[in-house]
Amino acid sequence: MLSKSQSKRITSLGQKKYRIKEQAFVAEGVKVIQELLDSTFKLDGLWVEEEAAFAKALSAQNITFETVTAQELKKVTFLSTSQTALAIFKIPAAESKKREGLTLVLDDVRDPGNLGTIIRLCDWFGITELVCSKQTVDCYNPKVVQATMGSLTRVQISYEDLNAYLASEKRPVYGTFMDGEDIYKSVLPKEAILVMGNEANGISAEIESLVTNRLGIPRFGPQQATESLNVATATAICLSEFRRSSLVY
Amino acid sequence: MLSKSQSKRITSLGQKKYRIKEQAFVAEGVKVIQELLDSTFKLDGLWVEEEAAFAKALSAQNITFETVTAQELKKVTFLSTSQTALAIFKIPAAESKKREGLTLVLDDVRDPGNLGTIIRLCDWFGITELVCSKQTVDCYNPKVVQATMGSLTRVQISYEDLNAYLASEKRPVYGTFMDGEDIYKSVLPKEAILVMGNEANGISAEIESLVTNRLGIPRFGPQQATESLNVATATAICLSEFRRSSLVY
Numbered sequence: 001m002l003s004k005s006q007s008k009r010i011t012s013l014g015q016k017k018y019r020i021k022e023q024a025f026v027a028e029g030v031k032v033i034q035e036l037l038d039s040t041f042k043l044d045g046l047w048v049e050e051e052a053a054f055a056k057a058l059s060a061q062n063i064t065f066e067t068v069t070a071q072e073l074k075k076v077t078f079l080s081t082s083q084t085a086l087a088i089f090k091i092p093a094a095e096s097k098k099r100e101g102l103t104l105v106l107d108d109v110r111d112p113g114n115l116g117t118i119i120r121l122c123d124w125f126g127i128t129e130l131v132c133s134k135q136t137v138d139c140y141n142p143k144v145v146q147a148t149m150g151s152l153t154r155v156q157i158s159y160e161d162l163n164a165y166l167a168s169e170k171r172p173v174y175g176t177f178m179d180g181e182d183i184y185k186s187v188l189p190k191e192a193i194l195v196m197g198n199e200a201n202g203i204s205a206e207i208e209s210l211v212t213n214r215l216g217i218p219r220f221g222p223q224q225a226t227e228s229l230n231v232a233t234a235t236a237i238c239l240s241e242f243r244r245s246s247l248v249y
Numbered sequence: 250m251l252s253k254s255q256s257k258r259i260t261s262l263g264q265k266k267y268r269i270k271e272q273a274f275v276a277e278g279v280k281v282i283q284e285l286l287d288s289t290f291k292l293d294g295l296w297v298e299e300e301a302a303f304a305k306a307l308s309a310q311n312i313t314f315e316t317v318t319a320q321e322l323k324k325v326t327f328l329s330t331s332q333t334a335l336a337i338f339k340i341p342a343a344e345s346k347k348r349e350g351l352t353l354v355l356d357d358v359r360d361p362g363n364l365g366t367i368i369r370l371c372d373w374f375g376i377t378e379l380v381c382s383k384q385t386v387d388c389y390n391p392k393v394v395q396a397t398m399g400s401l402t403r404v405q406i407s408y409e410d411l412n413a414y415l416a417s418e419k420r421p422v423y424g425t426f427m428d429g430e431d432i433y434k435s436v437l438p439k440e441a442i443l444v445m446g447n448e449a450n451g452i453s454a455e456i457e458s459l460v461t462n463r464l465g466i467p468r469f470g471p472q473q474a475t476e477s478l479n480v481a482t483a484t485a486i487c488l489s490e491f492r493r494s495s496l497v498y
Binding site for chain 1 (some may be wrong): 479
C-alpha cells in the first residue's frame, strides 16, 4: 500500500526544489529501476505491483519493496502510461570534473525527452561527462530519468555557469551552426568540448563567443528548406562524427 | 467561433479511420500550418486566435480563416500545449514510388515523436521517399504532424506490405543490428534501401531475412552497457553516414 505521506513525497519530487531539498528523485519502470539498482545509486523507496514479474525478480535479489495496486501507481505516476514499479533513489554526490577526452556541453536544452535521449547517446558514445547550463532541464526530472533508459548511471552530469566553465577550459570548444565548417571534412580531435544549443534558439550569443571551432552538418536534397535538426538528432550526428574521426585519424 | 460540428470533426480526425474516410488531417501551430500553406497541400479549414500575429500574416496572404478564442482551441487540441492556430488539410493523393537513390523503410515504428523526427531527418538529408510498414504509426496523426515541423510537405510517405515491397526491389537492403558490420568502415552506395526497426524489438525476423547488408553502429567507452540507441537517433547516424559516404566515394 502507498500511504498518504508516501504519495505526497513522490508527488513533491516532481518539483526540482524538493529534489534538491531531499537530494532524491523518482524513477519509474522495471528497466530503469533495475539499471539504477545495479549501479552505485542508493535506493530510498520501492513500490511494485503485486502480480508483476519484477516483484519475483526483486525478491530473488533480496531487495526490499512494498506491494501496491496498479491503481495506486496510476495516481502518482509522472508518465503518460504508468509502469508496474516506481522507486525513489538518492541523488549521488557530484564528482569532480575530469576535463579530458570529449565533454558534451548543453546550452539550455529544455525538453526532458531531448535531455534523456542525449544522456543515452553519451552513454553509447562513451562520453562520461555532460556539463549543462543552469537553465537546462534537470536530469532528475522524472521524464528525463525515464527517457535515459538507465544511462543516467553511467554519465556524470553537472550544472554549471557555462561562461565560467568554458573560460577556464584549455580544450578547443566546438559548436554547430548553420554556417559552420562541413563536419564531414573536419578533423575532429579526441580532446575537445562540444556545445549543443537550445531547441528554438541554438547556441546563445554569449556562449557562441567562447566557441573556437564552428561546425555545420551539411543539408542534402534539392529543396534545402528544413530549418534545423532536432537537438538530439544533431547531437547524435556530431558525437558519431567525433568518434568516427578518432578512429580514422 | 468553433461550431459544435467543427469541434466534432476536428476531434474525429484524431482517429485514423476518420482521417482515411475524410482524407483529411489536423495540423497545429503557426510554423507547421505556414509550411503546409506554402506547399501543394490543400487547406480545408483554419482557426486562429483573434489577437495572434498569425491572423495578420494570413490576411496579408489573402488566406481565409475563422477567429476563435484560446479557450476554444484548448478544448480541441491534440497537443499538451495548445497553439494559436489549428487547421485541417486534405491528405494528398499518393505518388508512385521512384525506386531510386536512398529510400528509408520503417518496420513498425510506433512512437509519433520518433516518426515525426525521422520525417524531419529525411527532409534534412534529402531522402524524398519513406516507406512504412502498415503497423507504423500514421504520419497524419496530429502528434506526428507536429513533430515533423513542416517537413511532411517535402517527404513522400507510403504505407506498404514491406515483404512485398522489399522482395520486388533490386537495390541492396541495409539494416542495423547489434552484430552488424561497422558502419564507419562500410562503403555505402548511393542507390540503397535502409531499414530501421521497431523501438522495442528492432527489425522483425521476417524483414531481417530480406536484409542483404547488416550494419552496426559501434559503441564506445569502457562499459558498453547501453542496450540500444533510440530509433530516431540511430536513423540520424545512419542517414548521416550514407550521405557522408556518397561525398567521399
